[in-house]
Amino acid sequence: MNQFLLFVRKEFYHVFRDPKTLLLLFGMPIAQIILFGFALTNEIKNSTIVIADYANDIASHQIIEKLAASNNFEIQNQNLSHVEIEGAFKKGDIKLAIVFPANFNNDLLHTNNAQVQIIADASDPNTANTLTNYASTIIKDYQRELTGNIMAPLQINTNVRMIYNPELKGVFNFVPGVMALVLLLVCVLMTSVSIVREKESGTMEVLLVSPFNPILVIISKAVPYFFLSIINLTVILVLSTTLMGMPINGSIGLLYFESSLLILCALSLGLLISNSTDSQQAAMLISLMGMLLPVMMFTGFMFPLENMPTGLQLFANIVPSKWYYIAVKSIMIKGLGLSEIWRETLILAGMTAVLLTISNRKFKIRLS
Amino acid sequence: METDIVIKTEKLTKRFGDFIATNQITFDVQAGEIFGFLGANGAGKTTAMKMLCGLSTPTSGNATIAGFDIYRETEQIKKNIGYMSQKFSLYEDLTVLENINFFGGIYGLSKKRLSEKSESLIETLNMKELRKKLVGSLPLGWKQKLAFSVSILHEPKIVFLDEPTGGVDPVTRRQFWDLLYAAADRGITIFVTTHYMDEAEYCNRITMMVDGEIKALDTPKKLMQQYSSDSMDEVFYELARGAKRKAD
Amino acid sequence: MVDVQVTNISKSYGQERQNAVDQVSFSVSKGELFGLIGPDGCGKTSLFRILTTLLLPDSGTASVNGFDIVKDFREIRRRVGYMPGKFSLYPDLTVEENLHFFATLFDTTIKANYDLIKDIYVQIAPFKDRRAGKLSGGMKQKLALCCALIHRPTVLFLDEPTTGVDTVSRKEFWEMLKLLKGEGITILVSTPYMDEATLCERIALIQKGTIMSIDTPDQIIHQFPKKIYAVMARNMGALLADLRSIQHISSCNAFGQYHHITFQDEDVRTPRKLIEELEYRGHVDMEITLIDPTIEDCFINLMDRHGN
Numbered sequence: 001m002n003q004f005l006l007f008v009r010k011e012f013y014h015v016f017r018d019p020k021t022l023l024l025l026f027g028m029p030i031a032q033i034i035l036f037g038f039a040l041t042n043e044i045k046n047s048t049i050v051i052a053d054y055a056n057d058i059a060s061h062q063i064i065e066k067l068a069a070s071n072n073f074e075i076q077n078q079n080l081s082h083v084e085i086e087g088a089f090k091k092g093d094i095k096l097a098i099v100f101p102a103n104f105n106n107d108l109l110h111t112n113n114a115q116v117q118i119i120a121d122a123s124d125p126n127t128a129n130t131l132t133n134y135a136s137t138i139i140k141d142y143q144r145e146l147t148g149n150i151m152a153p154l155q156i157n158t159n160v161r162m163i164y165n166p167e168l169k170g171v172f173n174f175v176p177g178v179m180a181l182v183l184l185l186v187c188v189l190m191t192s193v194s195i196v197r198e199k200e201s202g203t204m205e206v207l208l209v210s211p212f213n214p215i216l217v218i219i220s221k222a223v224p225y226f227f228l229s230i231i232n233l234t235v236i237l238v239l240s241t242t243l244m245g246m247p248i249n250g251s252i253g254l255l256y257f258e259s260s261l262l263i264l265c266a267l268s269l270g271l272l273i274s275n276s277t278d279s280q281q282a283a284m285l286i287s288l289m290g291m292l293l294p295v296m297m298f299t300g301f302m303f304p305l306e307n308m309p310t311g312l313q314l315f316a317n318i319v320p321s322k323w324y325y326i327a328v329k330s331i332m333i334k335g336l337g338l339s340e341i342w343r344e345t346l347i348l349a350g351m352t353a354v355l356l357t358i359s360n361r362k363f364k365i366r367l368s
Numbered sequence: 369m370e371t372d373i374v375i376k377t378e379k380l381t382k383r384f385g386d387f388i389a390t391n392q393i394t395f396d397v398q399a400g401e402i403f404g405f406l407g408a409n410g411a412g413k414t415t416a417m418k419m420l421c422g423l424s425t426p427t428s429g430n431a432t433i434a435g436f437d438i439y440r441e442t443e444q445i446k447k448n449i450g451y452m453s454q455k456f457s458l459y460e461d462l463t464v465l466e467n468i469n470f471f472g473g474i475y476g477l478s479k480k481r482l483s484e485k486s487e488s489l490i491e492t493l494n495m496k497e498l499r500k501k502l503v504g505s506l507p508l509g510w511k512q513k514l515a516f517s518v519s520i521l522h523e524p525k526i527v528f529l530d531e532p533t534g535g536v537d538p539v540t541r542r543q544f545w546d547l548l549y550a551a552a553d554r555g556i557t558i559f560v561t562t563h564y565m566d567e568a569e570y571c572n573r574i575t576m577m578v579d580g581e582i583k584a585l586d587t588p589k590k591l592m593q594q595y596s597s598d599s600m601d602e603v604f605y606e607l608a609r610g611a612k613r614k615a616d
Numbered sequence: 617m618v619d620v621q622v623t624n625i626s627k628s629y630g631q632e633r634q635n636a637v638d639q640v641s642f643s644v645s646k647g648e649l650f651g652l653i654g655p656d657g658c659g660k661t662s663l664f665r666i667l668t669t670l671l672l673p674d675s676g677t678a679s680v681n682g683f684d685i686v687k688d689f690r691e692i693r694r695r696v697g698y699m700p701g702k703f704s705l706y707p708d709l710t711v712e713e714n715l716h717f718f719a720t721l722f723d724t725t726i727k728a729n730y731d732l733i734k735d736i737y738v739q740i741a742p743f744k745d746r747r748a749g750k751l752s753g754g755m756k757q758k759l760a761l762c763c764a765l766i767h768r769p770t771v772l773f774l775d776e777p778t779t780g781v782d783t784v785s786r787k788e789f790w791e792m793l794k795l796l797k798g799e800g801i802t803i804l805v806s807t808p809y810m811d812e813a814t815l816c817e818r819i820a821l822i823q824k825g826t827i828m829s830i831d832t833p834d835q836i837i838h839q840f841p842k843k844i845y846a847v848m849a850r851n852m853g854a855l856l857a858d859l860r861s862i863q864h865i866s867s868c869n870a871f872g873q874y875h876h877i878t879f880q881d882e883d884v885r886t887p888r889k890l891i892e893e894l895e896y897r898g899h900v901d902m903e904i905t906l907i908d909p910t911i912e913d914c915f916i917n918l919m920d921r922h923g924n
Contacts, residue, residue: 010717211694508657535657542870563780569873601783
């Protein structure tokens with residue numbers, strides 16, 4: 001046990017004496033969260049919008065007035081036709097279009113059910129989401145004012161249409177995504193590089209020619225990175241809740257449990273990589289290339305999995321971060337408990353177990 | 369006839385902060401000379417070599433290499449020198465011929481001249497059958513002989529060799545030195561570091577660096593007389609034993 | 617008592633299945649200082665890795681301390697000390713931290729075996745708070761030796777401990793090995809420097825994975841088949857060329873300030889005749905002396921006989 005603790009301490013020395021490792025370990029997650037955080041939470045001001053007003057009646061005019069009065073919007077043109085809207089989007093200088101159908105006021109007053117269409121350029125999904133929210137709120141405000149005057153409840157249905165990226169992903173989806181990305185990348189990279197470094201420097205030879213159990217060498221390498229990743233996770237959570245108002249509706253304990261599973265999974269992946277390569281550069285390259293792309297693509301926070309071809313959707317199932325992402329979203333946003341995410345938990349645990357077994361099997365107690 | 373001086377240094381100094389890596393070294397090397405550059409680990413050999421190759425700017429002092437100033441004309445210096453070390457020499461995953469063509473190309477040899485050169489080079493090294501082999505598959509000694517020949521493809525005025533024969537077997541080591549003599553006969557100046565003291569004795573003149581300074585500079589014979597020893601090994605030991613700089 | 621027994625060990629690598637180690641057999645007695653002498657790539661490192669249980673041989677058997685290198689690898693790992701060619705230390709740990717780490721790795725303490733490393737450690741003790749990466753070659757080598765010794769191994773494997781280290785440090789290192797021998801530790805050391813051979817009790821001369829000769833340095837020198845002469849003249853380069861062109865000279869090699877030569881058939885008058893012939897060719901300041909061959913002479917001679 002004494003030996004083991006010493007080993008762990010040595011690993012901590014390595015981490016804390018290497019500014020580059022430290023920067024990678026803590027700089028990357030902080031930078032990502034802050035980057036995503038500010039990009040997503042800043043209020044969007046003075047976006048140019050266009051309006052196609054087929055109604056041209058009192059209700060549409062009042063809403064347009066309200067839109068113009070808001071400092072979120074700047075109306076570029078309010079007399080476009082439906083067809084011209086597309087052209088305006090293609091030019092790229094407008095972010096949002098609002099269409100009032102003919103007889104808008106009439107529908108509102110007599111059928112209690114009027115339609116407004118909001119079209120957003122969702123190639124930048126976050127902006128699109130925010131802007132449609134602003135517009136919907138303004139329309140709802142107007143509706144409330146009307147309802148105050150007239151006894152019957154009037155209904156304006158805002159019909160939001162996202163073009164270019166119909167499966168718009170929301171703001172808070174990014175935090176769980178970044179958590180998955182950071183934990184997986186950092187852990188895989190750190191373990192594989194630190195083991196391969198010992199191979200490169202020849203210290204692995206000396207470690208192997210000692211009575212110390214080689215498996216313990218590996219576990220003791222994993223321990224510091226496990227702890228550091230937990231710290232990392234905490235930093236991400238604190239930043240995202242304070243900076244971005246990210247909620248944690250479910251159990252924090254469960255959140256850490258799921259994260260620990262992902263970290264273990266990542267550590268065993270790192271170990272596998274270190275087994276198959278002898279240079280730090282190769283380990284780094286495999287970790288980055290082999291992890292970054294699949295995690296970005298197949299976790300679901302950047303690109304919607306539902307829209308991918310079946311083959312890729314199936315492939316996404318073997319990416320651990322996909323399951324972690326679903327679980328974390330359920331915990332943080334929906335506030336669900338283990339009973340609702342047991343499936344994801346089980347899959348993640350299964351993956352970890354399999355990876356650990358393989359890497360344990362493949363671990364070489366000799367040089368070749 | 370006055371011989372050309374191809375390396376001339378005057379109080380060449382390099383500091384790293386408080387640490388003086390090379391301290392006011394002054395020496396001349398003549399064209400066609402085999403000049404041995406010896407010293408204990410950490411005596412400042414590598415630093416001095418880097419300055420002479422134009423890879424590192426001196427803190428003070430002057431030097432000219434092949435007539436070019438070490439501060440201002442590093443580009444011309446690089447064109448007129450060859451360099452080979454124990455570690456980096458050739459691309460292991462290219463064949464013998466590909467390496468020759470690549471390095472010849474880098475030094476701007478014309479196609480015709482390059483093909484002549486590579487023919488004669490392969491001939492001299494007796495590598496006809498090995499020309500299409502990957503360099504990585506050759507024994508170390510062959511690699512080093514090839515690396516040296518490649519480093520003088522462009523007929524440089526000076527070639528710097530950093531421990532070229534480390535770990536090479538005794539027979540190939542001697543063949544390597546035959547190549548050095550042949551190059552020196554053609555007028556190429558050889559500037560070489562080595563840990564083999566018999567090789568030090570093959571040099572025309574040697575310097576001994578201790579603690580960043582030149583402690584001795586003469587022919588091996590005179591140095592042995594001066595320290596009344598039978599071999600350079602003893603001379604080296606006498607000189608380097610007093611070194612203070614041990615842990616750097 | 618035999619501490620290391622190697623029988624017909626072979627090992628090959630790569631696609632071309634080049635034999636790194638080819639049918640090697642030898643044994644080392646307890647407390648012996650045994651040297652494996654040969655150039656890079658001759659198989660020294662592979663052999664050491666096989667004996668330290670880091671590599672499995674393709675064929676053959678070997679034992680260390682009576683334990684089989686394949687079956688009982690754990691026992692061997694508990695007992696031997698190993699210093700790989702690259703002086704494996706952690707550059708970002710201090711001298712003391714390194715030593716402490718390796719002591720704990722072998723489940724011992726610095727204190728328990730301090731007497732064994734004391735003579736070496738005092739030389740690096742002034743730098744004990746310095747990071748190992750900032751030490752000079754000689755210092756690193758001493759620290760690595762301390763680390764390899766800290767658990768008082770029965771057999772010590774030193775793979776090229778003096779490569780890239782200057783003469784002064786090399787001399788000091790060999791002094792230390794002599795001290796360790798006094799402690800009863802069996803030492804196997806490999807080196808490409810032929811002049812270090814005479815510092816060993818017994819040596820194996822290795823080339824291309826095979827042992828060309830194995831004996832005490834004196835015996836190997838004694839077995840040199842011919843008389844060997846050191847020749848000198850004012851123009852050594854021309855002398856070498858001339859010596860090579862002379863028919864009845866069977867070998868001629870440059871050795872520092874002399875050329876070493878042997879004759880094909882010789883009688884008492886042969887050296888005298890050679891001088892006359894060379895003087896006739898214009899050489900001056902001629903000198904020829906009968907000498908004892910060096911290990912390097914023997915090595916070159918053996919290489920010739922083995923068809924290199």
